[in-house]
Amino acid sequence: MFEVSDIVAAYGQIEALKGVSLKVESGKITCLLGPNGAGKTTLMMTIAGILQPRRGSIRLEGAELTGLTPARIVSRGVALVPENRLVFPEMSVRENLLAGAYQRRDRAGVDSDIERMYARFPRLKERREQMAGTLSGGEQQMLAVARALMSRPRLLLMDEPSLGLAPLIVAEIFDIIAELNRDGTTIFLVEQNAHMALKVAHQFFLMEQGRITFSGTPGQLAEDEVIQRAYLGSRRAAG
Amino acid sequence: MDLLDLIDAVQSVADGVLFGATYSLLGIGFTLIFGVMHKINLSYAAASIGAAYASLLVMSVVQAPAVLAFVAAAAAGGVIGGLVYLVGFRFIPLANPLATLMSTVGLLLLIDEIIVHATAGVPLNYPALFSDVIVQVGPFGLRGDLMFVFALGCVCMVVLLLLLYRTRLGLATRAVSQQPTASLLCGISTTRVNVLTFVITGIVGGIAGAMTGAAIGMLSPLLSLPLTVKGLIVTVIGGLGSIPGAIIAGLIVGGLENAFQFFRGVSERDLYIMLLLFAFLVFRPGGIFARSAGRD
Numbered sequence: 001m002f003e004v005s006d007i008v009a010a011y012g013q014i015e016a017l018k019g020v021s022l023k024v025e026s027g028k029i030t031c032l033l034g035p036n037g038a039g040k041t042t043l044m045m046t047i048a049g050i051l052q053p054r055r056g057s058i059r060l061e062g063a064e065l066t067g068l069t070p071a072r073i074v075s076r077g078v079a080l081v082p083e084n085r086l087v088f089p090e091m092s093v094r095e096n097l098l099a100g101a102y103q104r105r106d107r108a109g110v111d112s113d114i115e116r117m118y119a120r121f122p123r124l125k126e127r128r129e130q131m132a133g134t135l136s137g138g139e140q141q142m143l144a145v146a147r148a149l150m151s152r153p154r155l156l157l158m159d160e161p162s163l164g165l166a167p168l169i170v171a172e173i174f175d176i177i178a179e180l181n182r183d184g185t186t187i188f189l190v191e192q193n194a195h196m197a198l199k200v201a202h203q204f205f206l207m208e209q210g211r212i213t214f215s216g217t218p219g220q221l222a223e224d225e226v227i228q229r230a231y232l233g234s235r236r237a238a239g
Numbered sequence: 240m241d242l243l244d245l246i247d248a249v250q251s252v253a254d255g256v257l258f259g260a261t262y263s264l265l266g267i268g269f270t271l272i273f274g275v276m277h278k279i280n281l282s283y284a285a286a287s288i289g290a291a292y293a294s295l296l297v298m299s300v301v302q303a304p305a306v307l308a309f310v311a312a313a314a315a316g317g318v319i320g321g322l323v324y325l326v327g328f329r330f331i332p333l334a335n336p337l338a339t340l341m342s343t344v345g346l347l348l349l350i351d352e353i354i355v356h357a358t359a360g361v362p363l364n365y366p367a368l369f370s371d372v373i374v375q376v377g378p379f380g381l382r383g384d385l386m387f388v389f390a391l392g393c394v395c396m397v398v399l400l401l402l403l404y405r406t407r408l409g410l411a412t413r414a415v416s417q418q419p420t421a422s423l424l425c426g427i428s429t430t431r432v433n434v435l436t437f438v439i440t441g442i443v444g445g446i447a448g449a450m451t452g453a454a455i456g457m458l459s460p461l462l463s464l465p466l467t468v469k470g471l472i473v474t475v476i477g478g479l480g481s482i483p484g485a486i487i488a489g490l491i492v493g494g495l496e497n498a499f500q501f502f503r504g505v506s507e508r509d510l511y512i513m514l515l516l517f518a519f520l521v522f523r524p525g526g527i528f529a530r531s532a533g534r535d
Binding site for chain 1: 407410411413414417418420421422423424425426427428
């Protein structure tokens with residue numbers, strides 16, 4: 001169980017997260033939906049330790065993650081596939097994967113994991129010596145996922161994995177997400193593509209203006225309403 | 240120009256190219272620090288000369304062969320590099336682009352002042368290696384001390400490239416320079432990479448400082464400013480962030496410097512190097528290996 005409770009995070013005076021609490025069950029796919037500027041990416045960066053929260057706590061299986069460095073958080077088993085992929089453009093595909101395994105010291109294990117990634121993402125195998133900056137958007141997304149998996153995370157965070165990708169590639173990425181989950185990885189996903197996200201998610205949260213405004217299972221709320229609130233927010237009705 | 244003049248000119252350029260290995264090393268130092276931190280460390284050349292001075296201090300205390308001067312300069316360079324990071328970068332607000340520029344100018348002046356005070360500004364002799372060797376190639380004579388400097392420079396470059404492209408630390412360094420946020424997400428400590436980059440470039444700078452001393456035969460506090468300027472010029476000509484660029488640019492600047500000196504005299508020499516800098520900034524701001532700038 002992964003638990004975020006009452007997280008407040010701010011950029012200067014502006015509070016981006018105003019007390020966010022949510023739970024992600026082990027072995028499930030949990031999705032966080034919400035309009036632009038709701039604070040979804042801020043939450044991901046805070047969980048990964050890139051941003052420090054003002055207040056609140058983040059726990060994985062009961063162990064406190066708040067205040068740890070990003071490196072320590074990776075070693076505790078949390079890996080983030082960042083928004084816009086952020087591959088290392090002038091390193092080969094293989095080197096990107098090695099960077100993902102930076103904290104691991106078991107050479108043999110790392111090598112066999114690289115082979116596993118090549119088996120799961122055959123396109124990365126074809127391009128293993130190619131510079132990551134020359135890959136297509138979909139390939140870079142696969143590389144970013146594979147790179148995060150190289151640290152053998154218990155919890156995989158994904159921030160907008162479908163951003164800027166063609167519909168066919170998006171479907172492929174979501175197949176991969178479902179597959180990773182079947183193999184036992186807990187996944188916590190931020191998505192704009194509510195339709196695709198609701199198809200794979202076991203559970204979802206809606207976030208609006210720095211707060212969680214709904215949580216439930218995909219069947220619980222009509223998809224129309226979810227999509228409406230995920231894209232536009234519900235404040236329209238309130239005022 | 241008759242044949243003898245031509246021979247002299249070629250000889251002069253060849254000497255310059257050999258000495259240019261020093262500029263290459265300094266250019267690599269500037270470029271590597273810029274690569275990981277996106278900051279210019281203006282105190283780098285002064286610290287390199289400072290490290291060479293420190294090696295003279297070691298040599299005055301222990302009786303040792305001249306080779307030890309290079310080892311001592313490398314060690315001192317590493318220590319000074321770490322101190323420069325601590326004083327000039329660690330607690331300085333990095334988001335402000337001027338802050339570290341100012342702190343490193345301050346360090347440049349501080350190191351210069353320390354040298355002037357410690358030596359009363361008097362130049363000190365520096366031990367050369369193989370200065371009695373001259374290899375005759377046809378009408379040209381290659382000075383042993385310069386060839387040693389060049390060879391040592393090449394060894395440093397090869398070691399640095401191996402370090403960058405064949406080791407775990409090198410992978411981390413490249414990762415931080417290409418995508419700092421993703422490096423953090425991969426569990427790479429950027430602070431550790433920054434410190435080690437300063438120490439390693441400091442070691443390289445110390446060796447470059449010792450090479451300068453050995454090639455010229457002496458050390459003077461007047462060396463640090465010209466070396467700072469040359470190092471920066473090499474970095475620009477090579478392209479900020481490009482190591483192969485810095486290597487080639489260092490050799491080119493070394494060779495051209497002596498060519499200008501031969502044809503126009505020592506007092507005009509640096510004038511033309513500066514003009515070369517402007518030519519590059521206008522026509523090839525990305526350096527020799529970048530595509531030429533579009534003129535629109």
